[in-house]
Amino acid sequence: MVVLTHRSSFNCFQFHPLPPLLRRLGEGASRNFCSVPLPPLKTHNSFCFKVCSLTHSTSVTRNICDFPNKRRPGHELSNSFGLLEKFCRTYEELSKNKICKFSRHIVRSDLSVTGSVGSSYPLPEIQAGSKLRGICFYAVTSFVAIFLFVLMVVSHPFVLLFDRYNRKAQHLIAKWWASLTIAPFFNIKFEGLENLPAQDSPAVYVSNHQSFLDIYTLLTLGRSFKFISKTSIFLFPIIGWAMYLLGTIPLKRMDSRSQLVISSS
Numbered sequence: 260m261v262v263l264t265h266r267s268s269f270n271c272f273q274f275h276p277l278p279p280l281l282r283r284l285g286e287g288a289s290r291n292f293c294s295v296p297l298p299p300l301k302t303h304n305s306f307c308f309k310v311c312s313l314t315h316s317t318s319v320t321r322n323i324c325d326f327p328n329k330r331r332p333g334h335e336l337s338n339s340f341g342l343l344e345k346f347c348r349t350y351e352e353l354s355k356n357k358i359c360k361f362s363r364h365i366v367r368s369d370l371s372v373t374g375s376v377g378s379s380y381p382l383p384e385i386q387a388g389s390k391l392r393g394i395c396f397y398a399v400t401s402f403v404a405i406f407l408f409v410l411m412v413v414s415h416p417f418v419l420l421f422d423r424y425n426r427k428a429q430h431l432i433a434k435w436w437a438s439l440t441i442a443p444f445f446n447i448k449f450e451g452l453e454n455l456p457a458q459d460s461p462a463v464y465v466s467n468h469q470s471f472l473d474i475y476t477l478l479t480l481g482r483s484f485k486f487i488s489k490t491s492i493f494l495f496p497i498i499g500w501a502m503y504l505l506g507t508i509p510l511k512r513m514d515s516r517s518q519l520v521i522s523s524s
């Protein structure tokens with residue numbers, strides 16, 4: 260099992276060997292993936308989120324979270340994370356205190372560190388910049404997807420004939436899609452790549468999914484793993500259809516039978 264963490268404020272993705280407890284669970288998980296109750300992800304610092312008491316709308320905070328390319332000058336990484344941890348609450352604490360509804364208000368660590376909105380960037384500036392960047396991002400990813408999806412469809416009969424399970428060709432196309440999309444917008448830094456298992460060895464990849472960027476990042480690895488995804492995402496035009504071609508495993512959130520299908524597959 261490999262854990263991928265995404266520190267949204269620095270576009271930094273890290274691959275970790277598991278701490279001993281998770282490693283033991285991971286061994287069980289590889290036998291029966293979904294029936295193993297994975298512990299709350301508090302065993303690693305990078306899984307810490309801060310619940311924000313901001314009053315602005317979810318869309319604003321998500322924009323900040325999704326396109327966190329600007330760093331405040333003089334804001335050192337180690338300092339940020341040290342202070343961030345002080346404010347962290349785990350998912351477990353959140354659910355205990357019944358404040359899960361705020362979990363979408365995850366903010367980048369700059370806001371977490373300062374603890375106040377006013378001391379961060381002026382919001383209108385972020386909002387306008389983020390929105391424009393977001394629009395460009397979606398435009399590029401959709402444009403690239405249209406062409407590559409045609410390639411996926413054309414190659415699919417051959418994939419089904421010769422490589423039904425791994426679907427390496429489809430994953431290669433998805434890798435191109437992710438790489439081309441990310442390149443103009445993000446300079447992603449990887450750490451701990453040496454912790455990845457060999458290319459074809461069995462592994463479960465677990466991501467803290469702070470934003471959709473972890474999906475792009477995992478795809479750039481070019482490995483033939485299967486995502487597990489909630490079913491509604493399969494309805495997205497092109498991207499959702501491409502997920503079928505990649506062999507993504509659908510999961511009905513509220514349907515335990517759907518989860519059993521995954522654990523036995």
Ligand SMILES: CCCCCCCCCCCCCCCC(=O)OC[C@@H](O)COP(=O)(O)O
Binds near residue numbers: 404411433486492507
């Ligand atoms: C040519 C185009 C190639 C396109 C390849 C597309 C491959 C995309 C893989 C997408 C895998 C999606 C995994 C989604 C996992 C998932 O299900 O996430 C749910 C979260 O969101 C949170 O949902 P919610 O709690 O309801 O907000």
